[in-house]
Amino acid sequence: MTDRILVLGGMGRIGSSVAQDLANHVDAEIVVTGRQLPRHEVDSRFSFLLLNLADLEALDKAISEANVVVHCAGPFHYRDARVLKTCIEHRVNYVDVSDHRSFTQKAIAFQEPAKRAGVTAVINSGIFPGISNSMVRQGVEQFDVPEKIHLSYVVSGSGGAGLTVMRTTFLGLQQPFKVWIDGEWQKINPYSDREIVQFPPPYGKTGVYWFDMPEAFTFVDSFPVKTVITKFGSVPDFYNLLTAFVAHRWPESWLKNPGVIEFLANVSYKMTNVSDRFSGIGVAIRSVVTGQKDGKTLDYCSTLVHENTAIAAGYGTGSIAQQLLSGELKKPGVWPVEQVLTTELFEQAMQSRNLKIEQEWG
Missing domain, CATH: 3.40.50.720 (NAD(P)-binding Rossmann-like Domain)
Structure with a gap:
């Protein structure tokens, strides 16, 4: 059969x-x-x-x-x-x-x-989560004692995805989430703490923000590390600024309203349909694992770029x-x-x- x-x-x-x-x-x-x-x-x-x-x-x-x-x-x-x-x-x-x-x-x-x-x-x-998780495992396995995971993602425009992914992005802004920092659980606000990360071409230095991803807590069970950082960003950068504005300036009640989420997803989808022509729809991942190897503190960095996120x-x-x-x-x-x-x-x-x-x- x-x-x-x-x-x-x-x-x-x-x-x-x-x-x-x-x-x-x-x-x-x-x-x-x-x-x-x-x-x-x-x-x-x-x-x-x-x-x-x-x-x-x-x-x-x-x-x-x-x-x-x-x-x-x-x-x-x-x-x-x-x-x-x-x-x-x-x-x-x-x-x-x-x-x-x-x-x-x-x-x-x-x-x-x-x-x-x-x-x-x-x-x-x-891709993230997914391929990114395996890139982290690949890095962790290089160390005698892994200590820190810093995982960053950037997507061009829509990433070639549809409305569902747009909805997921805005749903991720609804409430603070817990992350593992220095061996303790701490609450973090979504789309906060902008950081400039060096990705491979064509992205280069790009802004990324805290984002609630499942690997932020599954990695803590998977690997004996003290810190897990998961950050996400978009290009063009004005999408980051708009998302951060929504996350930090809009009332919480709005973000928990399904009608508002649907509105934001549809508006974003229409905007990226235009900007995708210039930005492309690719993705980049940067995984940095820090730890002890042969008595030294080292970083192991792995990166991936693909022209179509979907x-x-x-x-x-x-x-x-x-x-x-x-x-x-x-x-x-x-x-x-x-x-x-x-x-x-x-x-x-x-x-x-x-x-x-x-x-x-x-």
Whole structure:
């Protein structure tokens, strides 16, 4: 029988990028789902399934017929772990592109049921989180004693993503979040403490800000470090200034209003549709791990640049789904990427997709 991969939310920008990556690397039937009939012709390498995640009976049936489920139907701020729970019930391996700590916490709660069912579930995959997590693991493994992680991201315009990612950005401004600094949990305001970071060309020196990412707390469980910093920025820089203004000047009640979030997402999406023509839609990641090696305090810096953020996210998630399907990646339980994907497997996947990561000691 032919293997089947089910891509929930597979008609969105990220979901379709995942499906395209899979089509290039696996010999399996790829089923992409959407809540509405597609407005354009679906890639001939996929089959389309009309599916609303609220239809529990239809969701159960679709999952039961799959070998691997890829959950790309965000924003994950609003999602429960129903899809993951159903995968565990049917003993189907799972990967998602979740990017918010509230969902991560809901998913990790299914750790023991997943272990008992023999299901490997990988959360927080994609580009950031996702590939970025593996870059950090790669860096941590260089040290005798890792001490600090400083992870920065920058995206050009929309990054080639759709409205869902815009919503996610503004949802991330709603409230302060906890971060691990000098061995203690501290509260930080979103989009605060602007820092100029040196990224590879074409980005150069770019402003980044504190942003609530799930790796801000999963890294604390994954690695014995005293500090974890996760910062995000956009180009052109005026998007940073606008986002910071919204985060710090708008009333909290506005930011917690779904109508306001939808308004901001739509306005931003229209603006980036114009600026993308000049800025591009790429992404850059800079991971710096500081620690002790051979009695010395050193930095290990790794960087990545890709011209299309959505395609890079497809590489990150698609490669994990590929490894789950082949059985190369097998560790029953629910895991963020850095806890389950070995550096060897990560490097193989990136090489097969011609995605180059630069590394240097400092």
